[in-house]
Amino acid sequence: MSVISVGQAAVLGVIEGVTEFLPVSSTGHLKIAEGLMSIPVDDNAVVGFSAVIQVGAIAAVLVYFFKDIVRIVSAWGRGLRNREERYHHDYKFAWWVIYATIPIVIVGLAAKPLIDGPLGSLWVVAASLIVGSGVMWAADQMGRHKRGEDDTTFKDAMLVGSSQILALLFPGFSRSGATMSTGLILDLDRVAATRLSFFLGIPALTGAGLYELKDALGTGVGAAPLVVGTVVSFVVAYASIAWLLKFVAKHSFNAFVIYRIVIGLALFGLLGTGVLDS
Numbered sequence: 001m002s003v004i005s006v007g008q009a010a011v012l013g014v015i016e017g018v019t020e021f022l023p024v025s026s027t028g029h030l031k032i033a034e035g036l037m038s039i040p041v042d043d044n045a046v047v048g049f050s051a052v053i054q055v056g057a058i059a060a061v062l063v064y065f066f067k068d069i070v071r072i073v074s075a076w077g078r079g080l081r082n083r084e085e086r087y088h089h090d091y092k093f094a095w096w097v098i099y100a101t102i103p104i105v106i107v108g109l110a111a112k113p114l115i116d117g118p119l120g121s122l123w124v125v126a127a128s129l130i131v132g133s134g135v136m137w138a139a140d141q142m143g144r145h146k147r148g149e150d151d152t153t154f155k156d157a158m159l160v161g162s163s164q165i166l167a168l169l170f171p172g173f174s175r176s177g178a179t180m181s182t183g184l185i186l187d188l189d190r191v192a193a194t195r196l197s198f199f200l201g202i203p204a205l206t207g208a209g210l211y212e213l214k215d216a217l218g219t220g221v222g223a224a225p226l227v228v229g230t231v232v233s234f235v236v237a238y239a240s241i242a243w244l245l246k247f248v249a250k251h252s253f254n255a256f257v258i259y260r261i262v263i264g265l266a267l268f269g270l271l272g273t274g275v276l277d278s
Contacts, residue, residue, distance in 0.1 A: 003045050003220035008037055009225035010232050013053055017236025020057040020205075021198065021244055023136060023177030023256050024263070028118040032267060034278045035122060045221045047116055052226055055209035056233030061198050064241050072199075089150060090126065093199075100161025101203045107165050108208070119155050119169055122271055122278045128172030129264030135258045136181045140253045143184035149192040156186050160193075161200045175201060180253070182193070190248040198241070 004012070015033050019026040030050050034041045039126060075090030086089055104249075108115070151191075163182040165177035176197050183193025270276040 002225050003043055004039060004049055004221050004225045004229075006225050006228050008039065009049075009053075009229035011037070012050075013056065013232030014236050016229070017052050017057055017060070017238075018240050020054060020233070020237055021061075021176050021201070021241055023141075023174050023180050023253060024089040024260055025125070025129060025132070025167070025172045025174035026054070026057075026175065027114070027167070028129055028174070028263075028267075030278070031120070031122055031125055032263075035108035041122070042116070042120055044116070047120070049221045049226065049229065051208045051211070053229040053233045054205045056230035057237035058202055058205045058209070059200055060237035060241060061235050064238060065195075065198065068144040068199075092154070093152070093157070094156075096152075096157035097122040097161075097199055097203065099154075100157040100200055101207075103158075103162045104164045104168060104204050105207065106251035108168055109192050111169060115168060115171075120171060122267060122276060124170060126264045126267040126271065128170040129174075129260045129267065132166075132170075132181075133260040133264070136177050136253050136260075137257045139181035139184040140257075144187045145184070145189040147186070147188050147192060149188075149195055150190065152188065152196060156183070156188065156196070157200070159186065160196055161204075164200065164204055174260075177256070177260075190253075191245065194245060194248050 012030060012033060015029050016026055019029045027050065031041045033201050034046060034050075039046055075085065076094035078085040079088065079091035079094075111119075150268050160179045160182045163178040164175050167173045168180040179197035179200060180190075180193045183196055184190070186195065238248045267276070271278055
């Protein structure tokens with residue numbers, strides 16, 4: 001039998017779709033939901049399932065930003081063939097995304113036993129939610145929001161891409177929260193920081209999903225829950241992306257900061273009273 005039912009997969013797909021790109025930690029929310037549904041959060045199959053359904057959310061990014069991605073990939077292809085095209089920002093940006101993904105790949109492979117083990121504790125998730133909230137609030141206050149997407153540089157991409165490591169090592173910190181906060185500290189405006197977070201998430205999250213697929217299929221999760229979770233994640237994530245880009249154009253990240261603190265404190269309470277097992 002699958003350790004995750006089709007119904008549970010649908011619920012987790014909704015949670016993944018809503019939270020993957022909001023700066024509230026999809027990993028943290030998934031672990032909390034799994035704990036409340038008595039799903040073993042440290043089971044390799046469950047860890048693999050969580051990574052695989054992220055591919056649905058990434059597919060939503062690919063569809064939503066299809067024209068942008070085609071433009072960037074086309075510029076990259078032209079630049080490989082024609083030296084003059086290599087001065088184009090889109091050509092450079094494509095390489096920056098590739099380079100900026102390397103740090104998280106190296107750390108992810110090297111620290112996998114820790115990530116799947118002690119760092120996966122719900123105590124770590126609760127603490128990371130609250131600490132990450134402080135970082136996000138400080139970044140939003142510190143940033144001058146004066147640089148747009150066309151002003152991004154190689155340094156921006158590398159720093160923002162490397163910040164994904166925080167969410168990898170400390171589930172609850174939030175990949176989106178870490179990358180958006182770093183972008184704000186670098187004085188990118190909220191929309192530019194958010195879009196950069198999306199683009200940098202494509203290779204990192206897709207790679208993680210494909211890498212974990214064997215564990216999800218081979219150790220206890222059936223094909224049906226995987227398909228349902230991934231499809232639901234795609235649909236919900238698409239709507240979440242559209243909403244987030246409209247929201248950040250006019251609002252600060254304070255609402256997310258408050259929400260994260262509330263969830264973090266609630267999780268500490270559930271763990272402390274024994275309602276949830278870490």
